[in-house]
Amino acid sequence: MSRLSELGPVIHEEHFRMLVLMCGIENRVAGDEGQRPMDPNDEQDRALLEEVITGLTAMVGHNAYEEAVLFPLLCDAGDDLSDLLCEEHQVIEPLARRVRTLATETLEQGVRGSSGEAFQAAALSLAGNLIPHIQKEEMAVVQRLGALLAPDVDRELALSYERECERLAKAYSTRESKKSDESSTSSSHE
Ligand SMILES: [Fe+2]
Ligand SMILES: [Fe+2]
Numbered sequence: 001m002s003r004l005s006e007l008g009p010v011i012h013e014e015h016f017r018m019l020v021l022m023c024g025i026e027n028r029v030a031g032d033e034g035q036r037p038m039d040p041n042d043e044q045d046r047a048l049l050e051e052v053i054t055g056l057t058a059m060v061g062h063n064a065y066e067e068a069v070l071f072p073l074l075c076d077a078g079d080d081l082s083d084l085l086c087e088e089h090q091v092i093e094p095l096a097r098r099v100r101t102l103a104t105e106t107l108e109q110g111v112r113g114s115s116g117e118a119f120q121a122a123a124l125s126l127a128g129n130l131i132p133h134i135q136k137e138e139m140a141v142v143q144r145l146g147a148l149l150a151p152d153v154d155r156e157l158a159l160s161y162e163r164e165c166e167r168l169a170k171a172y173s174t175r176e177s178k179k180s181d182e183s184s185t186s187s188s189h190e
Contacts (some may be wrong), residue, residue: 007161018062
């Protein structure tokens with residue numbers, strides 16, 4: 001039996017938080033509950049929208065960490081699932097950005113026009129993509145970390161996880177804002 005990893009529970013806990021968030025959104029925007037648009041004046045809806053914004057902001061660092069640290073481990077172990085997991089990030093991230101933007105707008109301006117339906121559709125699509133993605137990662141990555149990592153590397157990664165995620169999230173947002181500056185500069189020259 002392989003050694004238990006120290007990094008594994010750290011990643012697992014983060015996945016668990018994301019699953020709870022996704023199930024919370026799904027329960028609120030699907031079925032009978034979904035008939036009622038999100039209401040920023042309702043205490044529970046407000047709390048859920050704030051959790052969505054915080055949770056999806058944290059996910060940026062988590063995904064970047066997986067791509068920088070975990071997926072290469074799979075690759076080195078001769079497992080090509082890392083390509084698929086990376087491709088799934090490319091689908092999940094724009095959806096997460098859309099849900100986060102709509103959640104922010106709902107909090108600031110309330111539901112306007114079709115924004116309630118737009119939030120509902122984007123949130124359901126995000127949950128539908130993110131939940132199976134996390135399940136795959138739990139099987140393919142988290143449960144195998146003990147076998148994939150040397151004990152000292154494992155410990156070091158577990159200790160530095162949060163710091164690294166923050167660093168990668170900052171690098172990501174700097175890159176994104178540069179991209180949007182460039183696109184607004186090029187469109188202003190058109
Ligand atoms: Fe992931
Ligand atoms: Fe993950």
